Amino acid sequence: xxxxxxxxxxxxxxxxxxxxxxxxxxxxxxxxxxxxxxxxxxxxxxxxxxxxxxxxxxxxxxxxxxxxxxxxxxxxxxxxxxxxxxxxxxxxxxxxxxxxxxxxxxxxxxxxxxxxxxxxxxxxxxxxxxxxxxxxxxxxxxxxxxxxxxxxxxxxxxxxxxxxxxxxxxxxxxxxxxxxxxxxxxxxxxxxxxxxx
Amino acid sequence: xxxxxxxxxxxxxxxxxxxxxxxxxxxxxxxxxxxxxxxxxxxxxxxxxxxxxxxxxxxxxxxxxxxxxxxxxxxxxxxxxxxxxxxxxxxxxxxxxxxxxxxxxxxxxxxxxxxxxxxxxxxxxxxxxxxxxxxxxxxxxxxxxxxxxxxxxxxxxxxxxxxxxxxxxxxxxxxxxxxxxxx
Numbered sequence: 001x002x003x004x005x006x007x008x009x010x011x012x013x014x015x016x017x018x019x020x021x022x023x024x025x026x027x028x029x030x031x032x033x034x035x036x037x038x039x040x041x042x043x044x045x046x047x048x049x050x051x052x053x054x055x056x057x058x059x060x061x062x063x064x065x066x067x068x069x070x071x072x073x074x075x076x077x078x079x080x081x082x083x084x085x086x087x088x089x090x091x092x093x094x095x096x097x098x099x100x101x102x103x104x105x106x107x108x109x110x111x112x113x114x115x116x117x118x119x120x121x122x123x124x125x126x127x128x129x130x131x132x133x134x135x136x137x138x139x140x141x142x143x144x145x146x147x148x149x150x151x152x153x154x155x156x157x158x159x160x161x162x163x164x165x166x167x168x169x170x171x172x173x174x175x176x177x178x179x180x181x182x183x184x185x186x187x188x189x190x191x192x193x194x195x196x197x
Numbered sequence: 198x199x200x201x202x203x204x205x206x207x208x209x210x211x212x213x214x215x216x217x218x219x220x221x222x223x224x225x226x227x228x229x230x231x232x233x234x235x236x237x238x239x240x241x242x243x244x245x246x247x248x249x250x251x252x253x254x255x256x257x258x259x260x261x262x263x264x265x266x267x268x269x270x271x272x273x274x275x276x277x278x279x280x281x282x283x284x285x286x287x288x289x290x291x292x293x294x295x296x297x298x299x300x301x302x303x304x305x306x307x308x309x310x311x312x313x314x315x316x317x318x319x320x321x322x323x324x325x326x327x328x329x330x331x332x333x334x335x336x337x338x339x340x341x342x343x344x345x346x347x348x349x350x351x352x353x354x355x356x357x358x359x360x361x362x363x364x365x366x367x368x369x370x371x372x373x374x375x376x377x378x379x380x
Contacts, residue, residue, distance in 0.1 A: 140318060143294055143317050
């Protein structure tokens with residue numbers, strides 16, 4: 001009953017927010033530069049990671065979420081992917097990356113708190129990549145600014161092969177669905193579509 | 198260039214020249230959030246009868262904010278509230294409340310002497326013209342580094358760093374100097 005109401009709210013939100021999902025399958029990932037912070041010789045330094053650095057010549061699974069330190073992201077999305085990176089590697093994936101519209105300081109602190117080992121944290125602090133993907137939504141209703149809608153995608157040599165976008169894509173959605181962008185959905189897709197890579 | 202003026206019991210000392218103080222209590226209140234995700238409006242924070250020290254920082258978990266700015270106020274918060282009659286010492290950043298909570302847990306540990314406030318869209322800092330674009334550092338729109346004294350809803354002292362990485366005159370010691378001069 002509650003889920004139905006929430007789904008209805010999201011649908012209404014979808015109507016009023018007038019947001020269309022842009023399916024990017026078949027397109028190249030947006031070109032941007034991620035401003036990351038890495039440890040070198042005992043202290044942290046800035047390190048630019050371009051789209052090519054991350055995606056060129058590689059099979060990448062990327063999942064994007066609304067916010068570091070938020071409940072679903074912290075308790076489910078990131079830890080579950082991190083625990084399954086070896087399974088992704090068996091399916092031919094080179095990199096599993098997590099993106100959020102947060103800066104490098106916040107992403108690094110979050111990764112440290114959760115004990116993240118194998119997922120590459122990509123800070124899209126200025127929202128360039130997320131905006132270019134058509135996945136930037138308003139979340140003022142939940143006390144955020146503009147953030148990423150939750151989704152995952154399989155990217156082969158910079159080309160988007162498959163996207164899984166959570167339902168109810170809209171601005172200021174009351175709910176925060178986590179149904180299709182999880183690691184198992186992506187793993188099942190990879191197992192059933194071995195030719196894609 | 199630092200300029201010191203004392204008139205109508207108002208002192209300002211800023212790293213760049215300014216003739217007016219911002220209005221921190223707009224007619225249409227602006228909402229921020231504390232680390233429990235409760236709404237804290239500008240009308241709440243700067244209500245009549247309150248004497249507030251507010252400092253703004255470019256980002257939670259960033260080095261100067263974490264290692265210098267917040268510790269400066271944590272150290273002097275009790276002094277500010279005891280000797281100088283300050284009702285609230287608050288820190289504001291363009292981050293969300295989840296991030297502010299996680300950062301508060303790290304930087305302030307168990308202390309509740311400083312109120313950590315999230316200004317998630319930067320609406321408050323923009324309204325007082327203390328916003329800065331840090332897109333080039335992958336941070337997006339943020340707050341400048343500043344500190345201010347707000348007495349009964351009116352700003353009576355304001356300090357703003359020239360650059361977000363500086364920490365020259367926006368710490369607690371400067372505020373204490375200004376409070377002493379205002380007496």
